[in-house]
Amino acid sequence: MRPALLGSVAVVLALALLSPSAAADQKYPVSYGVAGLAKAAEAQLTRPGSAPPGANNFSCKPSAAHPDPVVLVHGASANMTANWQTISPLLKNNGYCVFALTYGVPAGTPFPINQIGGRNPMEQSAVELSAFVDRVLAATGARKVDIVGHSEGSLMPNYYVKFLGGGAKVSDYVGLTPLWSGSNVANLANFYSLARMFGLGPVVDQLVDAVFPAARQFLRGSDFLAKMAEGGVAHPSVKYTTIMTKYDEAVVPYSSGYLKTPNATDVVLQNLCPQDYAGHGMVAFDPNATQVILNALDPANAKPVRCHFVPVSP
Template sequence: MRSRLVGIVAGVLALGLLTPSVAAADQQFSVPYGYAGLTAAAAAELAHPYSAPPGANNWSCRPTAAHPDPVVLVHGASANMTENWQTISPLLANNGYCVFALTYGVPAGTPFPIDQIGGRNPMEQSAAELGAFIDRVLRATRAAKVAVVGHSEGSLMPDYYVKFLGGAAKVRDYVAMTPLWNGSNVAHLADFYVLARMFGLGPVVDLIVDAAFPAARQFLTGSDFLKKLGDPNVPGVRYTTVMTTHDEAVVPYTSGFMAGATNVVLQDLCPQDFAGHGMVAFDPNATQVVLNALDSAHASPVQCSPVPVSP
């Protein structure tokens, strides 16, 4: 009798391990916002580097009919999946999505802790890396398409995948937080780069930048990468952009406007939202915009929580 009971228990456990889990809000994760989110990001990075954010990368997850597209989170420049998504990943998981995240753009052979600084490789390489990850997500979940939610570089780089690497057939929704479709002229670096080329110093600047962060010069207004990307709008993909007038990295913030997209400026919704570039990923107003973009049929009004000035 005892051996039979053990066998039954083992069988039940095995069934539980082998049966794919359906995405649902039955397991609730803590969702920290604002400075609490930034603190959670720092704590996770210190205690568990390389870890997926809460709710992400459950490879047995199966999308529901309500949310058939798994969500792929694409972090920003110099960030990684651990620190960028401590708010949005658990929020999406709590709302019944299958959530996946990756750290991309780390040059091969980079030692710890420098390998925690992602998004450094040329964006063409990172786009191919993202494409391979999305293929893995589609195979695991058996979904037809994914939704992409990107922040900073992660709002721009995936469009190269969509436009040039076959991603248009695999991405349904594309939510871009602090996007820079027309690049950035932060600290007049784009102007400086133009002058450097005029005086024949372009190759020298390229050599210096590429030694540490090859993707950096691709962000600049007028870069060769942006010229190749051209009009970022790809037919068949639903775009939503989330911008902040207090963006200190995307200058001007209006670089995030895209013709044909649903363009959202946080301060048009919530004048007391002072989120800067990095804080947007932890902003309760911005995250509600993300939820609404992914499920417009059940959109909820943004409640306009005040967000203090970013550090």
């Protein structure tokens, strides 16, 4: 073969390897459990602010099998880099267009504090999410997205769904460690209720809002949760799946995650897999939970959850 022809072949092969279709076929390693947590820590230390594996390819075009792009919404004090090192590559490997954002960082926050997301009031974060979803829809040409959220990311998007027009743009909504009724972790909800009863609410609000305004919105009985409950928590056009763990140390009680509505499926991991001891954070790296997610997004091809032992962990 002549040198010129060899060069042309090399160029064609190189372009093929760099094409979006080739990138779409790439398979990413998926780590679970403690290995997944270690991978998240490594990514945060070495690539802070980066998208998780397989996410944010805005040239991705959804397939007929999976027409809805998946938007991953991290938890409080987390970010897209650390939260989705397991679920993002898993979804990408299963043929989804995957997107993730870091939200809720006050403007002007310097590095590395800007890696702590989910701090702004959830109403503000919902506006960020709305803009991101619109960007995803415009890039992919899709009509709707699916949402997979963890902790605050299981709650905040529902404000977008109910009050910012997201109900027309979201198909499936999967919440990991959700807290629809709020949390009373460390009796903080009781303390906050007493503070308000004795007229100290504004003082507590000012102190909390200086550091983490969203924090008091998570508490059972908060004004934010009362607004979310107006007319029913669930939006009637959206299909919800909630994934809870009995060992949740942040959502207290864990049963705050139940929706109990006709368009919701409520899953307690230990009812499926008694040897799953995942805590609040570990659910995002839990192989039992990830199969529930895949089944929720694609029920026509659902597979039984093959239970894995998950040790006690954060």
